[in-house]
Amino acid sequence: MTLTDLAAQNLLSPMVLFFAVGLFAAFAKSDLTVPEPVAKLLSLYLLMSIGFRGGAEVAHHGLTVQLAGTIGAGILLSFAMPFVAYTILKRTSRLSAVDAAAVAGHYGSISAVTFAAVTGALNQLSVPFEGYMVAVAAAMETPAIISALNLARPHRDQPASGNGNHVWREVLLNGSVITLLGALVVGMISGPKGLATVKPFFVDLFPGFLCLFLLDMGLVAGRGLNQGRKYLTASLGIFAVIMPLIGASIAAALAFAIGLSAGGTAVLMTLAASASYIAVPAALRLALPEANPAIPLTMSLGVTFPFNLLLGIPLYIAVANAITTPH
Amino acid sequence: MQTHPKKRIDLIIEMPLLRRITERFDKAGVSGYSVLPIVAGRGQSGEWSAGGQVSEVGQMAAIICIVDAGKVDAVLEEVFAVIRKQIGLVTVSDVSVVRPERF
Numbered sequence: 524m525t526l527t528d529l530a531a532q533n534l535l536s537p538m539v540l541f542f543a544v545g546l547f548a549a550f551a552k553s554d555l556t557v558p559e560p561v562a563k564l565l566s567l568y569l570l571m572s573i574g575f576r577g578g579a580e581v582a583h584h585g586l587t588v589q590l591a592g593t594i595g596a597g598i599l600l601s602f603a604m605p606f607v608a609y610t611i612l613k614r615t616s617r618l619s620a621v622d623a624a625a626v627a628g629h630y631g632s633i634s635a636v637t638f639a640a641v642t643g644a645l646n647q648l649s650v651p652f653e654g655y656m657v658a659v660a661a662a663m664e665t666p667a668i669i670s671a672l673n674l675a676r677p678h679r680d681q682p683a684s685g686n687g688n689h690v691w692r693e694v695l696l697n698g699s700v701i702t703l704l705g706a707l708v709v710g711m712i713s714g715p716k717g718l719a720t721v722k723p724f725f726v727d728l729f730p731g732f733l734c735l736f737l738l739d740m741g742l743v744a745g746r747g748l749n750q751g752r753k754y755l756t757a758s759l760g761i762f763a764v765i766m767p768l769i770g771a772s773i774a775a776a777l778a779f780a781i782g783l784s785a786g787g788t789a790v791l792m793t794l795a796a797s798a799s800y801i802a803v804p805a806a807l808r809l810a811l812p813e814a815n816p817a818i819p820l821t822m823s824l825g826v827t828f829p830f831n832l833l834l835g836i837p838l839y840i841a842v843a844n845a846i847t848t849p850h
Numbered sequence: 851m852q853t854h855p856k857k858r859i860d861l862i863i864e865m866p867l868l869r870r871i872t873e874r875f876d877k878a879g880v881s882g883y884s885v886l887p888i889v890a891g892r893g894q895s896g897e898w899s900a901g902g903q904v905s906e907v908g909q910m911a912a913i914i915c916i917v918d919a920g921k922v923d924a925v926l927e928e929v930f931a932v933i934r935k936q937i938g939l940v941t942v943s944d945v946s947v948v949r950p951e952r953f
């Protein structure tokens with residue numbers, strides 16, 4: 524399948540089209556909303572479904588050296604990418620060092636929804652991927668926060684006291700990480716047999732729930748962009764598109780070295796290309812309060828997330844296919 | 851009816867800080883407080899709305915507590931240890947209560 528075919532198939536998929544409906548509604552200032560508890564439930568469902576299915580796959584194939592290598596590569600990516608992002612931002616934007624460090628932290632971590640979207644796209648294309656990529660996603664959430672704090676440290680006044688002790692507990696016990704890893708463990712224990720018993724809920728309903736969730740994400744991304752537009756300078760807008768491509772390229776090289784499948788490579792590339800808008804903002808509001816939260820949120824949610832969903836994911840799948848297909 | 855003077859402390863804080871603040875209230879001996887969600891507002895950074903947020907990070911909450919005048923400094927010291935650099939607002943005002951033993 525060519526890149527054009529993949530892009531067309533992706534753009535015409537119900538998930539992406541519902542996301543576009545959400546974006547349109549937000550830009551048109553429609554009163555369409557998905558109630559917050561519903562959005563939370565959908566997020567919980569998607570993470571549980573991905574985690575459970577990944578766990579069942581790991582139970583089927585067993586733990587391998589490749590699994591450990593891929594998790595190691597994910598952690599390395601999450602640690603290293605903020606340094607790349609920070610260097611680019613300091614050279615190309617007028618952000619303060621603390622704001623640049625905060626943005627860099629967002630781009631080192633991952634977006635669980637983008638992860639859900641790439642798994643949805645791969646399932647639609649019947650491209651298998653390593654089930655343990657769920658654990659890789661969870662492992663990539665937090666190292667970037669440490670890098671961001673290290674980047675910001677020399678440029679800070681005395682940090683606010685009283686928050687530090689809580690930050691790490693909350694970061695490591697972050698709801699999405701617990702849900703993802705908890706479902707992974709449940710899937711590993713119950714295995715393919717357990718998955719068969721809940722298949723109608725966790726597998727068959729997944730695409731429909733993903734459509735509904737992406738409709739909400741379209742609304743949130745569009746409204747976030749409307750609210751934070753003033754922070755989005757040309758250089759930051761370009762960064763929000765270029766940085767995912769840099770992250771995906773580094774991930775592609777690592778995936779090739781590890782020997783991941785085409786699906787696994789596409790997932791690792793997407794994880795590296797995605798930017799956090801839940802776990803990292805929450806941690807940085809506590810650990811780096813001087814940073815303006817609207818700047819990275821507008822970039823990651825308003826630009827990088829739609830870019831990955833509309834164009835990035837088919838591109839990463841095409842590149843993954845190209846580098847893993849023997850010539 | 852006889853009333854008694856007390857101090858009311860109003861905080862508008864970032865939602866992720868809520869638990870830290872209430873823990874600080876406990877430490878300062880605050881006997882009770884109320885937490886209210888904030889729907890929308892406008893501050894130094896412009897307008898915002900809770901509806902457009904993807905998580906609690908961009909959301910704000912209001913906390914109201916009523917304390918004895920002698921406790922105000924202790925409460926504010928505890929609170930400021932947490933919110934010194936955060937977005938938000940702190941006000942202290944005079945109020946009258948009818949059941950002083952509760953504060």
